[in-house]
Amino acid sequence: MNQLEQIRAQQTRVLLIESDPTTRDMLQQWLTEDSALVLSAGNGQHGIALLTSFQPDVVVCDMRLPDRLGLEVLEIAQRVCPDSRVIMTSAVSDTVMVVQSLRLGAADYLFKPFKQPVMLLHAVRRAASDARLMLENRRYREMLEEKNRELNESLRVLREDQEAGRAVQLKIMPPPQKSYGAIDINFRIKPSLYLSGDFVDHFTISKNQVGFYLADVSGHGASSAFVTILLKTMTNRLRKRYEDVSRRVLLPAEILERANEEMLSMGLGKHLSVFCGLIDFEAGQLVYSSAAHYPPPRLFMANHVHVLEDHGLPVGLFQNPGYQNRTVPLAGHFELWACSDGALEVLDGASLALKEQKLVEIMEQANHNVDNFLSLLGITEQASVPDDIAVLLVSGQC
Structure with missing residues (x-):
């Protein structure tokens, strides 16, 4: 800041436009x-020339100048120095001129002659205070506009990142409906945000076996969606590596054990609840393991509802969680329903037990259709939900 700028920052800058030399002095x-910094002019043209270069806080302008009306100077000052306040002075008591000046934006209107400085100084101090307030408001406005521009740019980048993440997530997700021989798998995911922390995968293990899992990552949004991508890559790698080396199938509990080891080693601060299952057509059985998955899946078979409970720990929190494989014989037609806990959040009920009961009723009423299930939950394509909702239906004949 140069010396003049320092002076201007400390003093009120006043431009005095007065035709009478004695009054002006x-x-x-x-x-x-x-303590004001004052520049003076004896006519309107000189005063207008000083407006741009001086940028006064306050302009004190005579109404009747030798070359033009003070109202013209007032209008020009409003355009050239929008942060300046203009005080009009006149030796003639003209109500029309007073009203017109105030309508054009004058801060005050004083009548001459001035016998004492009190009235003028009070008006200038008040106008200078208003001018500084206007300048501060403009600066705050400009700062806010700049922050808004930065925010909009950040939001644009975030949207692009989310769209890229969504494209990757959709690309690695299996088809929402697929048949494996006599086994049909259907699923839907309703994200609470643009990206989902819920994930479903299904895959062929051998000509007689199909595997699947439903995972719910802690949290929401991009960070949780990123973990679902890691999970897909991780499980694919684990299955392939294990089968290449041992020539045998990696069972659900072993998949969860190795996924847990990898999640802990990454230190992402995220954990997952997972229900992982394997159906063996030839043996006629379901093998499953659960890592804190809630609500527990239901297996509908032979007019009976089996609760597939397991008390395994979440993936990514504890060393040696001790996941176990559990086996359920399959006979005749069956339906296995699994969903993430987001489904419970959209249900009415005084307790979790009542909500679970309602969920089972919806499974029974859904008529073997995941879209019907979501509809009975009250979930539409446009509806927003408080938590990600994933629903998986595995059905078939053994």
Whole structure:
């Protein structure tokens, strides 16, 4: 900051436009003694020329100048120096001129002659305070606009990142409906945000076996969606590596054990609840393991509802969680329903037990259709939900 800028920052800058030399000198002396930085002009043209270069806080302008009306100077000052406040002065008591000046934006209107400096100094101090307030408001406005521009740019980048993440997530997700011989797998995912922390995968293990899992990552949004991508890559790699080396199938509990080891080693601060299952057509059985998956899946078979409970720990929290494989014989037609806990959040009920009961009723009423299930939950394509909802239906004949 140069010396003039420092002076201007410390003093009130006043532009005095007065045609009478005696009055001009007197007013300039009063204002200077009041610590103002004053420039003066004897006519409108000179005053207008000083507006841009001086950028005054306050303009004190005579209504009747030798070359133009003070109202013209007032209008030009409003355009050239929008942060300046203009005080009009006149030796003639003209109500029309007073009203017109105030309508055009004058801060005050004073009548001459000035016998004492008090009235003028009070008006200038008040106008200078208003001018500084206007300048501060404009600066705050400009700062806010700049922050808004930065925010909009950040939101644009975030949207692009989310769209890229969504494209990757959709690309690695299996088809929502597929048949494996006599086994049909259907699923839907309703994200609470643009990206989902819920994930479903299904895959062929051998000509007689199909595997699947439903995972619910802690949290929401991009970070949780990123973990689902890691999970897909991780499980694919684990299955392939294990089968290449041992020539045998990696069972659900072993998949969860190795996924847990990898999640802990990454230190992502995320954990997952997972229900992982394997159906063996030839043996006629379901092998499953659960890592804190809630609500527990239901197996509908032979007019009976089996609760597939397991008390395994979440993936990514504890060393040696001790996941176990559990086996359920399959006979005749069956339906296995699994969903993430987001489904419970959209249900009415005084307790989790009542909500679970309602969920089972919806499974029974869904008529073997995941879209019917979501509809009975009250979930539409446009509806927003408080938590990600994933629903998986595995059905078939053994």
